[in-house]
Amino acid sequence: MNELTASTSPGDILIVDDAPENLRLLSAILKTQGYQVRQSINGQLALRAAQLNPPDLILLDISMPQMDGYEVCKHLKSSEKTRHIPVIFISALDREVNKVKAFELGGVDYITKPFHLKEVLMRVQHQIALHRLQNQLQAQNTRLQQEITERQRAEEEIRFLLTTTKAISKSPDFHAALKITLRYICLMIGWDCGEIWSPNSEGTKLESSIWFVREAKQEALTHPSETFKFAHNFGLPVRVWSSKQPEWIENVLVQDISAFLRSQMGSNMELKTGLGIPILVNDRVLAVLVLFKKTRSQAEQRLIEVVNTVAAHLSEFIQRKKIEAELVVAYKELKRL
Incomplete structure (x- = not known):
């Protein structure tokens, strides 16, 4: 998600579903809350879109032809650029085996059809907030590590200068x-x-x-x-x-x-x-x-x-x-x- 989108939208969401009616419904629900929404009608297009501009969240339908949601998720999690994007699976199926497989592949949540407005918004909001918090923590940890490395380097340089100066003087x-x-x-x-x-x-x-x-x-x-x-x-x-x-x-x-x-x-x-x-x-x-x-x-x-x-x-x-x-x-x- 680019800086301009981040400043004007609560989140950038990629919806992946081969059913146009599902794309329209979910898009309408999310756009009313100010989300930036992109759509993909199959797995190949979704993977390409995620690589070009990683979204904050992916809503991924499981039952799609050619490449199902499970396969799409495998590809997402195998790429360094997209592995950290949270994925919420979508399916009309509500069997326990499907939920387990979804979580094993790296999914963070599961939404069943027919959609319930409040449930969709609550789950989306929660995952985006969690994703952003994780990114903030990662950025803070990176800055902290850089500060530690810089301090260690400064200490090594001081130790080197003191040791060398002392040796020169003797x-x-x-x-x-x-x-x-x-x-x-x-x-x-x-x-x-x-x-x-x-x-x-x-x-x-x-x-x-x-x-x-x-x-x-x-x-x-x-x-x-x-x-x-x-x-x-x-x-x-x-x-x-x-x-x-x-x-x-x-x-x-x-x-x-x-x-x-x-x-x-x-x-x-x-x-x-x-x-x-x-x-x-x-x-x-x-x-x-x-x-x-x-x-x-x-x-x-x-x-x-x-x-x-x-x-x-x-x-x-x-x-x-x-x-x-x-x-x-x-x-x-x-x-x-």
Whole structure:
């Protein structure tokens, strides 16, 4: 039922009956109470109408040719789009076996012919009100679950930032801080591997000597690896180095297959998503943090901001170490004097 209909009608009802006189009678009864009424003369048309625009309620005749009401109900309940629509069965038959079968197939109520005006309206009103209440509860539960998920994610991000910041502050030097940061990002945020790229002394190329692969054996993680170099205008690390801005690649296999060069093990990992983050000090890129994971995903601004925060802590760490070194030099000068 669309929003316009919901605002002008107490409910949208689909009546399914092969007898035109029954369609006319039920439609007249329901329209007098303001219900939006649609009609189907057979099961196939009813299923199509329910799929195109699911109603709030279906009044379904049992005895129809080709496809009876029981079969129609089976199809309705087997579809994710229509399984939650309440179905009230209609029949001139009033035997107990028919009622049991109707309820077993998912029907919520049962109306017998000839119709009684007050009974029809009471049962219809009750089922629509119940259906809407269930939808409201489902929507509330969905919102609550989203809030819980969001709160859990926020707590995980805070825990990650606190743990990483603490580890960075205890690192003896910048190289060690980069190494522990890369490890924590992969383990705590769920990236499969990553590298740290740094400009060479001449500032003409990027070189990588720090890397981490989450699934590798511990000894492989600490084993020294060969240094790779990126020239200008080549690959994700250089683009981040040049722009001084984060970059997210949704599918590195298509866009930037050359971005990850770390050994045969890395090239066989079928990496999909890539993220590059610059580590800046006084508007100068000291290093580029590059992360990869096997699952393909669109850019997550919140995640980029979290990793950017870690990069800012690394920048502060470098500046603090620089000040500490200058203080040591100054102290030695004072002692010499």
